[in-house]
Amino acid sequence: xxxxxxxxxxxxxxxxxxxxxxxxxxxxxxxxxxxxxxxxxxxxxxxxxxxxxxxxxxxxxxxxxxxxxxxxxxxxxxxxxxxxxxxxxxxxxxxxxxxxxxxxxxxxxxxxxxxxxxxxxxxxxxxxxxxxxxxxxxxxxxxxxxxxxxxxxxxxxxxxxxxxxxxxxxxxxxxxxxxxxxxxxxxxxxxxxxxxxxxxxxxxxxxxxxxxxxxxxxxxxxxxxxxxxxxxxxxxxxxxxxxxxxxxxxxxxxxxxxxxxxxxxxxxxxxxxxxxxxxxxxxxxxxxxxxxxx
Amino acid sequence: xxxxxxxxxxxxxxxxxxxxxxxxxxxxxxxxxxxxxxxxxxxxxxxxxxxxxxxxxxxxxxxxxxxxxxxxxxxxxxxxxxxxxxxxxxxxxxxxxxxxxxxxxxxxxxxxxxxxxxxxxxxxxxxxxxxxxxxxxxxxxxxxxxxxxxxxxxxxxxxxxxxxxxxxxxxxxxxxxxxxxxxxxxxxxxxxxxxxxxxxxxxxxxxxxxxxxxxxxxxxxxxxxxxxxxxxxxxxxxxxxxxxxxxxxxxxxxxxxxxxxxxxxxxxxxxxxxxxxxxxxxxxxxxxxxxxxxxxxxxxxxxxxxxxxxxxxxxxxxxxxxxxxxxxxxxxxxxxxxxxxxxxxxxxxxxxxxxxxxxxxxxxxxxxxxxxxxxxxxxxx
Numbered sequence: 001x002x003x004x005x006x007x008x009x010x011x012x013x014x015x016x017x018x019x020x021x022x023x024x025x026x027x028x029x030x031x032x033x034x035x036x037x038x039x040x041x042x043x044x045x046x047x048x049x050x051x052x053x054x055x056x057x058x059x060x061x062x063x064x065x066x067x068x069x070x071x072x073x074x075x076x077x078x079x080x081x082x083x084x085x086x087x088x089x090x091x092x093x094x095x096x097x098x099x100x101x102x103x104x105x106x107x108x109x110x111x112x113x114x115x116x117x118x119x120x121x122x123x124x125x126x127x128x129x130x131x132x133x134x135x136x137x138x139x140x141x142x143x144x145x146x147x148x149x150x151x152x153x154x155x156x157x158x159x160x161x162x163x164x165x166x167x168x169x170x171x172x173x174x175x176x177x178x179x180x181x182x183x184x185x186x187x188x189x190x191x192x193x194x195x196x197x198x199x200x201x202x203x204x205x206x207x208x209x210x211x212x213x214x215x216x217x218x219x220x221x222x223x224x225x226x227x228x229x230x231x232x233x234x235x236x237x238x239x240x241x242x243x244x245x246x247x248x249x250x251x252x253x254x255x256x257x258x259x260x261x262x263x264x265x266x267x268x269x270x271x272x273x274x275x276x277x278x279x280x281x282x283x284x285x286x287x288x289x290x291x292x293x294x
Numbered sequence: 295x296x297x298x299x300x301x302x303x304x305x306x307x308x309x310x311x312x313x314x315x316x317x318x319x320x321x322x323x324x325x326x327x328x329x330x331x332x333x334x335x336x337x338x339x340x341x342x343x344x345x346x347x348x349x350x351x352x353x354x355x356x357x358x359x360x361x362x363x364x365x366x367x368x369x370x371x372x373x374x375x376x377x378x379x380x381x382x383x384x385x386x387x388x389x390x391x392x393x394x395x396x397x398x399x400x401x402x403x404x405x406x407x408x409x410x411x412x413x414x415x416x417x418x419x420x421x422x423x424x425x426x427x428x429x430x431x432x433x434x435x436x437x438x439x440x441x442x443x444x445x446x447x448x449x450x451x452x453x454x455x456x457x458x459x460x461x462x463x464x465x466x467x468x469x470x471x472x473x474x475x476x477x478x479x480x481x482x483x484x485x486x487x488x489x490x491x492x493x494x495x496x497x498x499x500x501x502x503x504x505x506x507x508x509x510x511x512x513x514x515x516x517x518x519x520x521x522x523x524x525x526x527x528x529x530x531x532x533x534x535x536x537x538x539x540x541x542x543x544x545x546x547x548x549x550x551x552x553x554x555x556x557x558x559x560x561x562x563x564x565x566x567x568x569x570x571x572x573x574x575x576x577x578x579x580x581x582x583x584x585x586x587x588x589x590x591x592x593x594x595x596x597x598x599x600x601x602x603x604x605x606x607x608x609x610x611x612x613x614x615x616x617x618x619x620x621x622x623x624x625x626x627x628x629x630x631x632x633x634x635x636x637x638x639x640x641x642x643x644x645x646x647x648x649x650x651x652x653x654x655x656x657x658x659x660x661x662x663x664x665x666x667x668x669x670x671x672x673x674x675x
Contacts, residue, residue: 035435095351095431095432096621098351098435102613103609103613106606106610106613110610114603229436233433233437263447267443268445270444271444274437278423278424
């Protein structure tokens with residue numbers, strides 16, 4: 001029983017990290033079909049933001065909260081810059097965006113290496129996040145619970161924004177039918193920019209959260225980007241719900257495979273499961289029904 | 295006729311350069327470097343076929359390159375250990391016994407067959423699974439990348455049988471020829487050059503064939519091809535498997551030439567790095583990928599020796615600059631320039647141009663026709 005519960009938490013915890021990493025992607029990839037390989041580097045920027053903020057604000061608790069906000073802004077502004085300068089030029093060539101943003105990722109990584117040095121750095125977790133909580137007889141680190149909660153909050157916030165606010169309405173309209181949205185008076189360009197800002201901002205938040213799990217380095221983002229993209233592929237495009245389910249499912253799957261085999265074989269098994277899953281549902285878990293042949 | 299003449303002329307020039315000029319002009323060290331670049335160019339030829347002509351952006355060629363390289367490395371390690379011997383790293387990390395699935399690779403014939411069959415078969419299997427379900431575009435790219443990530447992680451994790459992060463290295467001989475002898479190193483270079491030329495010729499034949507036309511048609515208008523009664527999935531699988539085969543051969547030669555194969559050569563970053571040269575040279579052209587790959591590897595070697603951090607910036611800038619602003623690569627620079635000079639609104643009729651393997655349509659039209667952003671999912675309801 002204990003082993004089962006602890007596996008469950010390991011999976012949920014991994015899933016919540018994946019979800020944080022994939023939420024922003026679900027927005028940008030779903031909305032514009034833009035494959036942003038630099039998304040991981042936006043996370044890395046968020047993580048280093050936490051590092052810098054901690055150098056200014058001494059109290060670890062306050063600095064974490066400040067970092068979450070500043071991280072969002074840093075990630076968002078980087079995303080906005082990328083959208084305006086490069087991505088807006090290549091909306092009709094999604095595969096090329098992938099390569100261009102990979103170039104951006106390389107540059108950002110090297111920039112981080114030059115500014116902060118190649119060795120990893122640490123961000124102190126606040127005192128109220130140290131230690132573990134007993135849940136169902138199993139000790140769960142508080143930082144893990146915090147990330148789980150943060151992922152839930154981000155998911156809820158994004159879902160509410162999409163559902164209730166005028167911005168969300170515009171975003172959904174643009175996703176569903178770009179041309180119709182445009183003829184209805186929505187500035188799809190402005191919507192794109194805002195979506196990209198929000199999506200990249202969430203990446204920044206994810207980066208700040210990752211500082212709680214271990215030390216951070218310039219290649220932090222590359223560790224997560226592939227899995228995050230898989231989450232979006234499995235989840236289905238343009239739907240937060242799908243991404244959420246997929247993230248948790250992949251997290252649980254990875255954790256249970258790791259439990260029965262080793263971490264490296266688990267990765268391969270998860271990949272096989274995903275390919276098999278796409279045989280059944282090539283459009284992902286949740287998809288917008290469409291008659292388009294694409 | 296002039297086109298054919300130019301083609302064979304080009305081949306003759308390339309053969310003279312590779313077989314006479316380079317060995318004469320370069321030191322043993324430089325020649326070995328060039329041999330390494332030629333191996334990377336083999337991967338590029340395959341990518342040019344799959345991506346440039348077939349529109350499949352494969353971000354996981356490192357897997358097939360690595361499979362070829364590791365299969366070869368396994369044989370070399372076993373051969374060095376002698377009959378019944380155990381490779382040194384296994385004594386170090388493992389329990390000193392050779393696992394059963396390693397044993398067949400003591401035999402050189404089995405190894406060569408495996409290098410040709412295993413990666414190609416894996417690509418065909420994966421391609422069938424993915425393309426039959428009409429998973430394409432970005433989704434295929436992401437899946438291929440995930441495959442590369444999983445492969446690298448697997449290699450690192452299974453240190454006892456793969457050497458882990460260090461990879462496999464320290465080979466002494468290559469099918470009985472000692473690698474310490476510079477003469478044998480030269481022989482490896484000649485093998486690499488010959489294989490590369492053969493691959494380019496095979497690709498040229500494939501491009502000019504009926505199949506080549508079909509491949510480009512699938513790239514540009516997959517549904518139209520389907521409605522005409524062809525099976526686009528089959529067409530794609532062939533190109534993907536061919537690319538995998540080329541990559542595997544490149545990897546298999548890379549291992550003895552460089553003397554090491556490690557997860558760093560096969561992972562996500564290495565796999566994408568293969569694309570830089572192809573993109574720069576011109577993805578849809580015949581020679582663009584080869585020249586691009588050699589040029590980029592050469593630039594990497596010479597620049598990163600002196601300015602390690604500068605190279606990464608440069609590589610990033612190359613990706614951004616070439617893909618964003620010159621999507622058809624440097625090979626089409628001339629066309630773009632001529633068109634600019636001809637003034638706006640005037641499109642050159644290029645149908646009269648000699649067919650040198652470049653697409654015969656106007657540059658914009660020869661881009662792999664990615665689905666428009668809103669139709670990207672590439673999925674049927």
